[in-house]
Amino acid sequence: MLRKMQAEDLPLILALEKELFSSPWKEEDFLFELTQNPFATYVVLSIEDEIVGYIGYWIKNPYVEITNVAVGKRYQRCGYAKQLVAYCLEDGVKNNAPIFTLEVRFSNIPAISLYESFGFKQVSVRKNYYTDPIEDAHLMMKEVKQ
Template sequence: MEPTIKKMTMNDVTRIVEIETASFETTAWSKETFVKELTGNKFAHYYTVSLDDNIVGYFGMWIVEDHAQITTIAVDRDYRGRKLGAFLLEYAITLAASHHVDVVSLEVKIDNEPAIRLYESFGFNYGGIRKDYYGPGKDANVMWVKVNER
């Protein structure tokens, strides 16, 4: 089964929120937030990955001039460990490069091993800690990569 990547549409939001809610315990975005991102944010780029027309993951990214920030990335629990996260991230970075982005950055919970390993495998560097970013006692690592130096 070949994964396919498509731009996220309003029709996808219910399925996306299903994956989002199962993936992020306390910080999941609501349907309204995704709708706002898709309809009212000119800097936003949201894509889904599907297997056999079933959406199994997605990412979001803001591109502002030469900087891109990955706002979210998740893969349905049942489909993890099949390189779909890597597929999405590769697509995101290639998209950023095509917009002449210099640096891609993101925040990740400091104990989120799978995600941190994924970002490290793409050459992401550590850019410091954001205290309480996800709520009291829940710190984030800032991670970044130079698009042309991977």
């Protein structure tokens, strides 16, 4: 089931962050997104009341900037990230925002493949974008024709 992220979800979201990322977001980062950022949308995917993943994005017409995509390790390669990205694309188009962007680590081949399967293209490099470890990012973009 897909639904909007709530502040009550944050303990589980923060556990996912620690499991998946070398520089996890903090609770205050998510609280800002959920309560103060007028452009932000955060959606969780749950199965039988367990949060297995989430996606965050900003809709700033005509752009949608995907900020986070995360699926717990034991649920990866089950199609859940695909569901989350598909939801984001549909929501962006519904909100008249047909241009989607995101950054992804050079070494994150599974994520790059996922985004390419949706038609995202690598458009530039962001040098030293990531820390811990320092790594370049691909800036990827997709435009949906309306």
